[in-house]
Structure formats: C-alpha cells, structure tokens
Amino acid sequence: MLDRVRACLRRYGLGSQQALTTVLVALTLLASAGIVWARPWVPPSTFILIELLGAFLLRMRGMVVLCAAIAVQFVAIPLAGLGEFTPGTFLLQGIAIAALLSFAAHRERLGLQGAPGELMIVDLRDRLAAHGVVPPLPDGWRVETALRSAHREAFSGDFVVTATRSAGSVLEIALVDVSGKGQDAGVRSLQLSGALAGLIGQLPAPDFLPAANAYLLAQDWEEGFATAVHVSLILATGEYTVASAGHLPPVQLHAGSGLVGLVPAGGGPALGVLAGAAFPPVTGRLDRGDTLLLYTDGLVETPGGDLDLGIDRLRGVVEGVLSTGRGDADDVIARVGAGEGDDRALVLLRRG
Structure with a gap:
C-alpha cells in the first residue's frame, strides 16, 4: 500500500x-x-x-x-x-x-x-492485530477475541499474542494491558507486541513472563509497565497453566455444574516494575463445554466503583450469555456495558 x-x-x-x-x-x-x-x-x-x-x-x-x-x-x-x-x-x-x-x-x-x-x-496497527491471530486448532477447540479501544480510537493498549508449540499440541495465549489508553498506549503496544510475539511459543511456558518483564525493564519507558496473563493449554487433555503479571484473575465457566468461578492466578507484579520478579503458575482443566475467559480491567472497572463488583457483574453476564453455548465474546462485552473511557479486551477459550 x-x-x-x-x-x-x-x-x-x-x-x-x-x-x-x-x-x-x-x-x-x-x-x-x-x-x-x-x-x-x-x-x-x-x-x-x-x-x-x-x-x-x-x-x-x-x-x-x-x-x-x-x-x-x-x-x-x-x-x-x-x-x-x-x-x-x-x-x-x-x-x-x-x-x-x-x-x-x-x-x-x-x-x-x-x-x-x-x-x-495503519500497517503497523494491522500487524498488531496479526500477532493475535490464533493458529488452526483441533476439532472441538475455539478461541474468540474482542478488543475495543477507548473512545473508539484507532489504537488500543490491550493486545493478544498467540502461538502453538510441541508440533501444535500446546496452545499459548497472552493477553496484555499496557499502561495508559488509546493512541499513547497503542504506540507502546506496537513495540511490545512485536517482542512478545517473538517470545511466545519459543520459550518454555514458565520463562515467558520473566522474559517479557526483562524486555520491558530494558525499554526504560516513562509509563513502562503492563499487566499480562499467560495461558499454556494442552489441547489433547484440556489441562492448562495460568501465570499472571499483575493481571485480573481469569474466569472459568464449568459446563457440567453451570458454575462460573475465578481461577486464583495470584502471580507476580506487573511487567516492567521489578527486576527478577517471579510469576508462579496455577493449573486447571477445561472439560468439554467449558470456557476460560481472559479480560482486561477496562471491562470490569468503573471510576470510583468496586473492582470486585465489576468482576461479579462479568461472571453474571457469562452465566447468562455463554452457558447456553450460543453467545460469543462480542455478546459478553455488549452485555457487560462497560464505558468507553478505557480499552477493553476479552479472550474466550472454548472446548466443545
């Protein structure tokens, strides 16, 4: 072009x-x-x-x-x-x-x-979106992403990077929320996403967030931090590990019981804050019909509002929209009704 x-x-x-x-x-x-x-x-x-x-x-x-x-x-x-x-x-x-x-x-x-x-x-923005394109998955697995920038700007501080490894048997996804919003955060997202896209799937899962943290510290940006959640999923069994860097806990919909619970991924600090930080993982499993949700704070946080209430509202929407198996990521974002003052992102990992 x-x-x-x-x-x-x-x-x-x-x-x-x-x-x-x-x-x-x-x-x-x-x-x-x-x-x-x-x-x-x-x-x-x-x-x-x-x-x-x-x-x-x-x-x-x-x-x-x-x-x-x-x-x-x-x-x-x-x-x-x-x-x-x-x-x-x-x-x-x-x-x-x-x-x-x-x-x-x-x-x-x-x-x-x-x-x-x-x-x-514009070309760089398209490349940013390309980093989040999910590779082909086995039958029964589906990944949906929905990203909304603050005030519908062209750029967002939220982005997704994905990759497979071990001959396609393991799927890795990271959702990242760069500090700030809109165009200013989008410029940093362009640089950071390129680096993380080169790391994900190339390193053992436990090394991904430490490497991302070291990279971000080396940039020495004024607003040089980001939160992230990283999932490594074994597609044959549905077993996964989640590691978090100052990010909100994932939500899991259990199809068998209808329970919508939080994955207690305490993890470590935000990326770019503390050298040598550790990001201990937690494990879980997606059974048939289950869905794992990754999201950013713009989806659940309101100025002066309680963050826990925002997460509870999201869980209620997930139960009402996804438990039937017909709703998708766009439906969840629409029903949550978060304001447009912040970037919002949602990733659904679904096992059919």
Missing part, C-alpha cells in the same frame, strides 16, 4: 516534499487572486482547505512554509488595498494555523510524516 501511494505521487511529479510544498503554495496564490477578484466565489476560508491538505501531505518544514505563505498573503491583501477581512476571519485563520502546526509537530515527534506516514501506522 505504501509503495502504491509513493508511486502515485511520483507519477504526477510530486514525489518530493519540495514539489508538494511548491504546488500548495501556488494554490494559495490562486486562492488570493480569487479572493481579490472573485470574492463571492472564493471566500477567505479557502486557505483553511489548503492548510488541511498540507497537514495530510507535508512534513513539518513544508507546513511551516505553507502557513507562512498564507499568513503573508492574509496580511498583504488588506495592506495593498485589495480587500478587507473581518477581525473574526483573522482570528479563525490564526487558530487554524496554530492548530495545524501543532498537529504537524505531534506527527513529526511520532515519525508520521505526510500521507505515507498515516498508511505506515
């Missing part, structure tokens, strides 16, 4: 930032001519459309040149007696320039430069 965009720009002679800047500045000159000689058809707000186009195509330096050209023309037209602007028009133009330069500076800090930068981050 990125190569296509670059080829399209080059095809029309716009492969460089200098060429794009020149074209957009020329458009501002045409806009000025229209404002002077065809004011009813070319209003001063035309400049804002050109600025928005520049914000999509130009890097910071080009945006500065474009905004400076517009500011000069906006002042020159009334000074030359070629037209007048109201105080409100000056104010609106000043706000637009300040906002778009701030936006361009923010993108520059993230390394998102011009249209290809936008496509690059």
Whole structure:
C-alpha cells in the first residue's frame, strides 16, 4: 500500500516534499487572486482547505512554509488595498494555523510524516492485530477475541499474542494491558507486541513472563509497565497453566455444574516494575463445554466503583450469555456495558 501511494505521487511529479510544498503554495496564490477578484466565489476560508491538505501531505518544514505563505498573503491583501477581512476571519485563520502546526509537530515527534506516514501506522496497527491471530486448532477447540479501544480510537493498549508449540499440541495465549489508553498506549503496544510475539511459543511456558518483564525493564519507558496473563493449554487433555503479571484473575465457566468461578492466578507484579520478579503458575482443566475467559480491567472497572463488583457483574453476564453455548465474546462485552473511557479486551477459550 505504501509503495502504491509513493508511486502515485511520483507519477504526477510530486514525489518530493519540495514539489508538494511548491504546488500548495501556488494554490494559495490562486486562492488570493480569487479572493481579490472573485470574492463571492472564493471566500477567505479557502486557505483553511489548503492548510488541511498540507497537514495530510507535508512534513513539518513544508507546513511551516505553507502557513507562512498564507499568513503573508492574509496580511498583504488588506495592506495593498485589495480587500478587507473581518477581525473574526483573522482570528479563525490564526487558530487554524496554530492548530495545524501543532498537529504537524505531534506527527513529526511520532515519525508520521505526510500521507505515507498515516498508511505506515495503519500497517503497523494491522500487524498488531496479526500477532493475535490464533493458529488452526483441533476439532472441538475455539478461541474468540474482542478488543475495543477507548473512545473508539484507532489504537488500543490491550493486545493478544498467540502461538502453538510441541508440533501444535500446546496452545499459548497472552493477553496484555499496557499502561495508559488509546493512541499513547497503542504506540507502546506496537513495540511490545512485536517482542512478545517473538517470545511466545519459543520459550518454555514458565520463562515467558520473566522474559517479557526483562524486555520491558530494558525499554526504560516513562509509563513502562503492563499487566499480562499467560495461558499454556494442552489441547489433547484440556489441562492448562495460568501465570499472571499483575493481571485480573481469569474466569472459568464449568459446563457440567453451570458454575462460573475465578481461577486464583495470584502471580507476580506487573511487567516492567521489578527486576527478577517471579510469576508462579496455577493449573486447571477445561472439560468439554467449558470456557476460560481472559479480560482486561477496562471491562470490569468503573471510576470510583468496586473492582470486585465489576468482576461479579462479568461472571453474571457469562452465566447468562455463554452457558447456553450460543453467545460469543462480542455478546459478553455488549452485555457487560462497560464505558468507553478505557480499552477493553476479552479472550474466550472454548472446548466443545
């Protein structure tokens, strides 16, 4: 996709930032001519459309040149007696320039430069989702995931990594909740998910969280912690081990009794907090019809609310939605009714 965009720009002679800047500045000159000689058809707000186009195509330096050209023309037209602007028009133009330069500076800090930068981050987001794609499983096993970002942003601080090992006889899944939410957490998720996707399934299960902890400590991020829960499941028997790093306890639906209980995975501290931390596992078993749920705190936590009550609410929803065998992960998230102020993630491991 990125190569296509670059080829399209080059095809029309716009492969460089200098060429794009020149074209957009020329458009501002045409806009000025229209404002002077065809004011009813070319209003001063035309400049804002050109600025928005520049914000999509130009890097910071080009945006500065474009905004400076517009500011000069906006002042020159009334000074030359070629037209007048109201105080409100000056104010609106000043706000637009300040906002778009701030936006361009923010993108520059993230390394998102011009249209290809936008496509690059979308590509990275797709790669993040790809790390959570579950490998083919034997008949009777099913894994469902549902992830919702805070305020429906493009990026989430919650992600899943999966792998199989021992010739496909063991499934490993880790659900991770990076500190923060939305885009800021999403940038860290992109980096961390790539590292954890390379670790899961390649190390013995007891070594996965210690290795993830060491990696996160080495990054030295300001908000450098994450919670995680890691499951290693033997597909032939349904036996599993769960290790937790500061994460909420999984929930298991026992099909035989209808009981929805908590898996007491006390585990260790959050990743990236304590060097050499231990993450002791607990064991369990999924019988036919059972479901194991992994989830993040955004699904059960409300500001000022009791976390235990949120978990109890989730257990009640699981009993009502999944015990019939017809509901899925999306149904659970919808019925829990958690707010959109935080990222939410849910993973269901189901044995048919």
